[in-house]
Amino acid sequence: MYKYKPLKLAFFFLFLVLVANNVAAEQRPNILLIMAEDMSARVGAFGDKIAVTPNLDRLARTSIRYPNTFTTAGVCAPSRAGHILGMHQMSVGAQHMRTRSFKTSNYRSVPPNHIKAYPELLRRHGYYTFSSAKLDYQFSGIFANSGPFSIWDYAGPKPTWQGREQDQPFFGFVSIKQTHEGQLFPKAILRNNRNGDRSQIVNPNDVLLPPYYPEHPAIRADIAQHYNNIFAMDQVVGQLLRQLEKDGLADNTIVIWTTDHGDGLPRGKREIYDSGIKVPLIMHWPKSLKPKSVEIGSINEKLVSFVDIGPSILAMAGIPIPDYMHGSAQLIPNASPKRSYIYAAKDRLDDFNFYERAVRDGQFKYIKNFLPDRPGAQHIIYRDKMASMQALWQHLENGKLNTAQRLWFEPRPEEALYDIQADPHEVNNLANSAKHQNTLVRMREALTNWTKNVGDFSDTTELQMAEDFWPNGEQPVTQPPTISINKSGMANIVPAAAKDSIGYRINGGTWKLYSQPVLVPKSAILEAKSVRYGWAESALVKTSG
Secondary structure, eight states, rough: OOOOOOSSSSSHHHHHHHHHTTOOGGGGGGEEEEEEEOOOOOOGGOOOOSSSOOOHHHHHHSSSSOSSSEEEEHHHHHHHHHHTTTGGGGGGGGOBBBBGGGGOOOOOOOOOOOOOOHHHHHHOOOTTEEOSBBBBOSSSBBBBSSSTTOOOSHHHHHHHHSOOOOTTOEEEEEEEEETGGGGGGGHHHHHHHTTTTOOOOOOOOGOOOOSSSSSEEEHHHHHHHHHHHHHHHHHHHHHHHHHHHHHTTTGGGGEEEESSSSSSSSTTTOOSHHHHEEEOOEEEEOOOOOOOOOOTTTTTOOEEGGGHHHHHHEEEEEEEETTTOOOOOTSSSSSSSSSSOOEEEEOOBTBBBBEEEEEEOEEEEEEEEOOOBBBSSOTTGGGGGGGHHHHHHHHHHHHOHHHHHHHHHHOOOSSSEEEETOOOTTTSSOOOOOGGHHHHHHHHHHHHHHHHOOOOOOGGGGHHHHHSGGGGGGOOBBOOOOOETTTTTTEEEEOSSSSOOOEEEEOOOOOOOOSSEEEEOTTEEEEEEEEEESOOOOOOOEEEE
């Protein structure tokens, strides 16, 4: 099922571009990726007049803003899988939300063994990598220490660059949970307000309602609370940036801020409308690393996909971009041709089967529904905890929704075409418009060609995919590596299967990612283990120097 599309630009060309722009590999920049959860571009720097985001606005003034950035799915686990691999999630069987919630058979996604998360590639090239507690890649669990061990030097509740060796560059990936959908549930709102964790700075009467929402106090209250949660997230961003300054790292740290998908509000999260996949992205280059062509405080309107983040970061670090990645170095000026299209997917959500694919250019969005004639809105237990979602269900039952507001609750068509410029909320389907038939054909062909290029595990059933990955619902176990040590004390560690990731430690120290033979002091104890993504890690093997 897996297919790859070779990149049009060789790494050597990228390297020359970086050197020409004063981002030479020997500078070894630190890179910090900050990712808020469940929010669209509700940021002052992106034109939102209601948002209170002083830290992000300040950062944007010395950065590039990418307002046309898109996730590969409208929900966290598939989106995070696509991001961390630089590949569209359905090409590796990571498209359903979540693998662990498939009740028929237990499984995790098992990508081909040569495919590695881009932080592991950074680690292999000498970077110290750390992440916050949120993982959720579909071939791991949701939280830290659920594998694979090979990706991070540290993953946990206190992510920091402090654990690295002297002068070692770092890559950090910090998820900020203050804006998560769950923070809009009544119990969470009460708890946060009681503890003083949320400033009430946005008045519900001031928020703007999109045309797919009816006028209702609960809906206004949830949107206002979302803004308050965004303000709390912005304060965390400010703390991180101040810590970089305090530690003397700001001048050599590239900072990227974005979100993992659209708003955690009804008809936002989980959908492949722009409300679910269009996200803000801020790219900050310190003066010492800034490419000459970058204008600080500028806005770049190019299309950027989440599969482009990993390749861009690898190129920043001077590391070759693997051919299997679907993305390219779009965040580095002049390094890759501009995108003509971005793509997204929607598959099973909890107990509800969906199979939708989308392609979007600068003006139009085309959605192909392989399971048509069923409503987009379903009674997802988690989402139904929101007062705004309950209000929508009540209005639907009482016949109080107008045409635009009912669309989400009605059977969806096999094809939909939207003019995003004229209809940014995607409520006017043009698929049957004679005027737009050429556009419909063009977008349909673009989606078909993309699917052929990347491959799509949804062509088969999830049950069959689960059985292929974890036969009989049992997690396969990686076989242990073998260790050999020569007379000079150099240890060579060989995986049982080619491309297994290997970790090692000496005398019970910290685990390192193995990439080349290591010197083992006399009488020291060397331990090693292997892992394949989606499988359990191997048993430990050990020997003395």
